Amino acid sequence: NAGVTQTPKFRILKIGQSMTLQCTQDMNHNYMYWYRQDPGMGLKLIYYSVGAGITDKGEVPNGYNVSRSTTEDFPLRLELAAPSQTSVYFCASSYSGIEKPQETQYFGPGTRLLVL
Amino acid sequence: AQSVSQHNHHVILSEAASLELGCNYSYGGTVNLFWYVQYPGQHLQLLLKYFSGDPLVKGIKGFEAEFIKSKFSFNLRKPSVQWSDTAEYFCAVHNAGNMLTFGGGTRLMVKP
Numbered sequence: 067n068a069g070v071t072q073t074p075k076f077r078i079l080k081i082g083q084s085m086t087l088q089c090t091q092d093m094n095h096n097y098m099y100w101y102r103q104d105p106g107m108g109l110k111l112i113y114y115s116v117g118a119g120i121t122d123k124g125e126v127p128n129g130y131n132v133s134r135s136t137t138e139d140f141p142l143r144l145e146l147a148a149p150s151q152t153s154v155y156f157c158a159s160s161y162s163g164i165e166k167p168q169e170t171q172y173f174g175p176g177t178r179l180l181v182l
Numbered sequence: 183a184q185s186v187s188q189h190n191h192h193v194i195l196s197e198a199a200s201l202e203l204g205c206n207y208s209y210g211g212t213v214n215l216f217w218y219v220q221y222p223g224q225h226l227q228l229l230l231k232y233f234s235g236d237p238l239v240k241g242i243k244g245f246e247a248e249f250i251k252s253k254f255s256f257n258l259r260k261p262s263v264q265w266s267d268t269a270e271y272f273c274a275v276h277n278a279g280n281m282l283t284f285g286g287g288t289r290l291m292v293k294p
Contacts, residue, residue, distance in 0.1 A: 070225075099281075099282075101284075106191055106286050106287070107286055108186070108188075108272060108284035108285050108286040108287050109226075109272070109284040110284075111281055111282070114281065124281065125281075156225065156226065158226075170216075170228050170231065171282060173218075173225040173226040173227070174225055175224070175225045176225055
């Protein structure tokens with residue numbers, strides 16, 4: 067299994083541009099997550115999904131959108147990039163989530179985004 | 183809402199020194215506790231977790247953590263660190279009905 071894969075690894079955007087961060091998992095996990103990691107702040111949950119067609123906001127959803135049309139894919143879209151969105155973005159997945167909080171989350175390698 | 187605090191943002195140790203990284207959480211109910219590690223240039227991976235039973239949990243690479251319920255703590259320990267332990271360490275808490283919450287992370291540098 068490849069686990070959780072993310073593309074691109076690194077991207078520079080100009081203010082106001084849009085882009086989609088891709089995330090795919092091949093473990094047949096129901097739950098998928100998007101986090102952003104800022105220095106000294108740990109990981110903050112942006113959006114999550116409990117299954118295909120179902121998404122919900124996390125702690126910091128403003129400026130982002132997600133969709134989940136398949137079990138495997140969970141893209142994150144930035145519509146109007148802002149400097150505050152400069153961060154490292156991690157996608158993660160788990161078989162279950164809220165109802166079984168002992169489940170481990172598996173993380174992708176991350177996408178480093180710089181907005182200038 | 184639950185929260186997680188990691189007191190040390192940066193720790194520098196020499197090889198063979200002992201390590202203890204602090205983690206405290208705020209939630210009064212049943213919790214599941216995790217330590218994740220992020221080696222330079224790599225993704226987060228699970229180091230160890232606690233969800234029930236023996237409060238002393240052993241993980242990979244010689245790490246262990248002790249859950250002390252009365253202190254709301256889940257400190258990570260290793261008796262003798264190696265240069266290859268240089269990484270960022272994240273404590274996280276998860277309980278039913280909430281999402282996984284991470285602490286701010288501790289950057290560990292081990293000098294050879």
